[in-house]
Structures are given as C-alpha cells and as structure tokens.
Amino acid sequence: MEQILADLFPETEVPYPVMLARMVGAILLGAVIGAEREYQSHPAGLRTHILVALSACVFSLLSIESVHMAGFSDEQVRIDPLRVIEAVTSGVAFLAAGMIVFSRGEVKGLTTGAGMWLAGAVGLSVGLGYWFVAAFATFACFVVLFILGKIEIGSEESGSQKDGSKEKRD
Secondary structure: OHHHHHHHOOOOOOOHHHHHHHHHHHHHHHHHHHHHHHHOOOOOOHHHHHHHHHHHHHHHHHHHHHHHOHHHOOOOOOOOHHHHHHHHHHHHHHHHHHHOEEEOOEEEOHHHHHHHHHHHHHHHHHHOOOHHHHHHHHHHHHHHHHHHHHHHHHHHHHHHHHHOOOOOOO
C-alpha cells in the first residue's frame, strides 16, 4: 500500500497542498477574466478562460517539478523551464488568434483573444507561485474589460445618437 501511494504521489519540490491551492487560484482568477466575456456573450467565455488559466498553471507546475526530477539530473539532460513559458505563450496565442476575425472591414474578437492570452499568463503566474502578479493582472483585466467596457458602450451610444450610426464592439 505504501508503494502504491509513493507511486501515486511521488516526492515533489512544491508540496501537493500548495499545488492544489495554485490550481484552484488559477481556476478562480481565470473565471474572473472569463466572466466578463461570458456576460458579453462572446464565444470564449467563462469555461475557456478557466481552462486556459488552469492549463498554464499545470504546465508551470510541471516545469518546476521537471527541473528537480531525479531522472533528469544526468549531466547530459538539460531542462530549461523558460521553454515551458514559451510553449504556453505560443499555444495560447494560437488559440487567441483563432478568436480574431476580420470581416467586412471590421476586426472582431481581438479583446477576447487578448483576454485568453492574459488568462494564460495569470495561470503561469499562479503556477509559479507569483500570486501578487496573478491577482493584480486579474484585477487590471477586470478594470479594462468591465469598467472601461462600460465607458466605451456609453461613448458609443452617445456617438450613435449624434450621427445615427452604431459601431459593433468586440
């Protein structure tokens, strides 16, 4: 029984309760970012942003652990945790780019794509233990998406009343 538990829960650099807290934090902070997109009825909403933040967190936890794994301690094996950050960044950028559409002279989905990219950065931050960075980035994102979004809507409505046109928001 002891060997089964040792196989299921090998020794780690980051204790399991801390890993769990970081993953839960990524879920919650990703949800804050995704909630506004969901509220605005955009295709990449709550679930997408949670999954992006959580996956980035898991990749960062794995990069921390891989540096300390016994099997990778050989002189010939080189582990570069920055490659994980680069891989997450390019992977999320690929997803975010899929959200951006250029149609009839208008760009749509750019803000949602940027939110997904930030959710990935927040997940990496939490996974690496930089809670302050993740929390502040989430707060700033909320301000930009929700509060500045309300200001944008107000200015668009007053502009459409003046010239009779109505712009479509991202």
